[in-house]
Amino acid sequence: MDAVRVALLREVLAGTEWLQATRRFAGSLRTAVAPHGGGLLLVGSADYEPWHLAAHLDDEAAWSGLPELSPTLVRHRVPSGAPAHLAVGLGRLAAAGRGETLLVVTPEQPGTGLLEQVHDARRNGATVLALDGGDRDLQTLAHDALAVPDAPPDGTLGPSPALDLDTVQHLVSAAAGENSLPTARRHGRFRDRLARLTNALTAPPPPRW
Template identity: 50%
Template sequence: MDAVRVSALRERLTGTGWLEEVGGFAGALRRSVERRSASGLLLVGTEAYEPWHLAAHLDDEAAWSDVPRLAPTLLRHSPPADAPAHLTHDLRRLTEAGRGDTVLVVVPRAAGAALLERVHDARRRGATVLALDGGSADADGSDGPDRLTAPGGSGGPGGSSGRGEPHGLDELRRLAHERLTVGTAAEGPFDLAQHLVSLAAGQRTGRRSVRDRLADLAGRLASGPAITRW
């Protein structure tokens, strides 16, 4: 996601309500990791999709905003044995998750049964579960690469498509305490949503407008993030 595209989308999305939904989701994430009892942020995707970029940007925001608990532990389905130590955490970490942990599930297209089972168990033990998913295309193919959908799945806050979602997305959304759905799994908007969530999570509520946050994001992308761990 480049700075030019972010700047253009800043104007297009303002007033749609979608940026406010992103801000609400990011605020829930930040509050969860800032709780006195919070012990860590666990970030997990699917076997086919590991949310590297979100991990990197949350790591940066943790440093920029002085909220160390925003720095995630990336959980991987099959980490290679020769990976750096911080990239060797696998799904067994979810079996230990419980009260004080925040589990952020990032699923662009499908949520497998094994992942859902572990997330369900983590929630049962008291973990806070948040979900960022890519939704699914409408039967008529109207979900284009630039469509962004608020958490209800209808293109606006609180709506409902009336259709069951494939690949366990319905189940994931039932498990999540907070969720954000991003239209389709098209690469552009799903990548954008992760940028916006990480940026908004690093900003304290009420300090700056959403437009200012997007302008800040465009500036950071133009200069490049100071990513060291990822």
């Protein structure tokens, strides 16, 4: 999803809980990975790997001049011959500690093993964020969490439209990369950045993912 599509989606969602929620969560992410921090670890469940979010955060880090947003993708299974930046296994979570941020992204239950590792990382001082389907245990462990429940068949969820986890990830990553999170007084700044991002799409940074 490019910058223009994100902007259009935000227009559709204006006034709904989703726009405020994704910006709030993006703000928590930005604060957690401030330059004095120790890095961002991104992990999913055994059956869901958030490589798409990893790629978007990496792009946002390059375009916005915020290298701390570039994540290390932690994988449950590392295929043979994977490049170094895609060859980080779950053992990395055991070393997570103070100053680091662990972002857990999964639409399904994370599983007991992952929950135990997340618990250990938090106990060792890491900041834990969760973007998931609303798993109670994971959200209890997280310092901040954003739940994205499965959408009902008719595609609605109360007064706000239902979004899937992939769409919410786009909104969060885009908001995290903004130099200033948009408010009613900062639309002009956001539009200026949107124009720059649109131009940058013709010559994006070399892909890492």
